Amino acid sequence: MRRDYTTITTDVLIIGAGAAGLRAAVEAGRKGVKVIILNKASFPSGSSNISGGNMQASFGWVAGDTKENHFRDTVLSSKYLCDQSLVEILVEEAAQRIFDLEEFGVLFSRTTPDRYAQTMGGGFTVPRSVMVGGRCDDVLRVLYKTATGYGARMYEQVMATDLLRNQDGAVIGATAIDIVTGNFMFFKARSTILANGPCGRLFKITANTRSATGDGFAMAYRCGAKLVNMEFMLFLPLGFIYPEFMKGVVLGELSSFGENTKALNVLGERFMQKYAPETMEKSTRDISSRASYLEIMEGRGTPSGGIIIDNSMNNLEESENGPVRNVSYYRIIRDCLGGDTANMKDLLEATPTALYCLGGIKINKRCETSVPGLYAAGEAEANLHGANRLAGNSVIETQVFGTRAGYYAADYAAGVTTPTPDPVELINHEYEQSRSAFDGRSGFKPIQLKKEIQDIMWNKVGIVRNGEGLIAAIRELEGIRQDKMPTLYLSSASKRYNYEWVEAMEVDNMITVAEIMSRCALMRQESRGAHYRSDFSETDNANGLYESMTLNQNGTVQLSKEPLNTSKMIPEDAGPDG
């Protein structure tokens, strides 16, 4: 029997409506194919929307600003774990993608009328990031207008639940729920792009948006696509600690406050002395985050569970927006914590926060995944960043690989001639699956399981990990999946904007990705970049130079160690540890 659903047919289906998905929509739209974008939230959304919008590109205007240097900085920052063929594409195409954005209508800051202002970042050999004024939302609006101008159509508040494949194993679209009405939908597509990467919501404290529950990774995994380097999660040292609602939202970067910023624990000690005596508060984000996390975990945090930032020694007059140079951040701090805190006259409490998943769906240069008809772009895709990422490389990644995903997915769509009939069996199965949450009568609410997962991940798979904790985490996650998930229940039977229902589907995705991340972290018996093991605290170049690969083998996570693409730069080149 055919369940009640709506079929919508398109050439290219893009799941995720951040900068990567929209850029893909522009490119596919330009090629004249029909494009549909699914957005779980309402526009504008995604991690790019709340990013500062800095994008790295080499223009060659400053001495030493070469593509080779951008390549080298990126590979060194990745601790050699990136796919160098992808980095080559990034540095080659970045400048052209910036020009594209400006042609669409984005405004980049200038030094002189025909030169972009470029800013420095940790790990850069030269200032390289172009800026859009500290806010990226305008970039999304420009891309949205450009994409819709080419005929792309966005379905907002529509959550894709799963990818469907035909007998040949090719992806033929996705099933989805319209969150507003609760209606079930099948988006039939000739090719599909996953651009719904972020998974910060796996962690108790994150800068990510409400929707960032790893849906893209989980969907890709379930349909048999390979994931790589999923143990690498990037954390930032400075997030809001209260109000509770704001927990994890980025306060700024330690380096952005001023020269004389001090990071203190509850005892008033400048704790960076212990972890990085030479670089102190100017250390890279992974080292600062790890130091703060250890201080807090070892009981030297404030009663609210944070560290203290003391800016009183800074000259407060040095910037027009006060010491917090980004005016959006300044206003948020002012409204939440008061004017004196925003002006850095009062001490600021902060916590490390989960920011970005460095791993993701394995792609080639054409953004093809290991499954025919399935493409990935943006944070969903990997492996561009390896073990650590330069600031400003992720937004430009959305542009470079979004463009490629759109281009090649449109090409592929044009080659698929026969429209497949609806796979009614599969759709019915997905339909039942998605509605099963309504069958429960007592047990756990989705938000309770979400919180349990977030606690496990923060405490055991977070900034500092160890074998014992990771094994415990895997066991606890399995326990949630086997014992608690089947007893999920919802407070309301309404299908209209029932966010508990959305959360029930998110919990399923979260637990899948959490388990993958934990298992990859357990396999990697070394510390490298964002992945730190207290039981293996050294970088092990003899055994650690591999890409960790995850594959769904009939429902169980199968891990393997794959060789790295080191086509241009081999690890010995730069000496130990970059």
Place this chain on the structure above:
Amino acid sequence: MVKEITVSIFRYDPESDKHPSYQTYSVPSKERMLVGDVLEYIHENLDGSLAYRWECRMRLCGGCTILINGKPGLICREQAEPSMTLEPLPFLPIVRDLVVDRKSLLDKIYSVPPLTRQKSPVRLPEPIAHEVILGLRVPRQCVQCLACVAVCPATEVLTADLFLPPKLIQIAGFAIDDRDTVDRVQESEESNLFDCACCHACEEVCPHEINISEKVITALRNKTYEHGIGRGGRYIKAFYDALQAKGKVNASGILLRSQGYLRAIMKAPQGIRLIARGKFVSPFGKPIPDIEDIRTIIGPTEQEK
């Protein structure tokens, strides 16, 4: 004893409820609580069936705006108060509880054509001064949270279909851009630019503190004057002439003079309603007694000069 926040929340499921109702919750109060904290507490501990929306927490998605004690605000920005009433935004169809369907208005706002150049820039980067960029970025800070729409008296009188501050903000963003070739004057007049009363209510609620009266309304109005006396200019002239002639303003007279007979006839239903309520003022009344004083204050007419 733990202090409590008493919050009364609008509940309505158009599929199953005949009428909206209000439900009261008690939420333990603590230091530094946003409205978002109160809603999250309810979701996690008291009632999972309450529908509300949030996404980014950085005032950039514009999706979490509701009425807090009657005033529009973002739940990620407004502080919780000891006693609160939370309601959905007005003007929009209710999806459920505090969630509204914003699509009808957002489509209108996004319908503003993007930056349209005569031809693609020949040289890249396109030469443009940084100071100019800073100015162009001001109207681009709008995130379409619709808070201004909810407080705007012009919107209230005309309905949100006809006067949308965020739409004018969008238009202003391109109108002040010298590279743009679309006729933004016509666009802004068609979007009822001259219906703004410059009361600044929008600015009080704008989460991005955009100076709407000056950077949007005045900037666009100045733009229309550059192009001679359009509908907007006629409006101001009609206003001025009415004061000159009678010392008082008469709505129907101004309507006739500024919009022409055809458009005025289209507004006849409104006129009939005014007559029915005894609020219609004839345009043919006598001047006020102290008309000469008024004339002294506002100066000579265009002809007299």
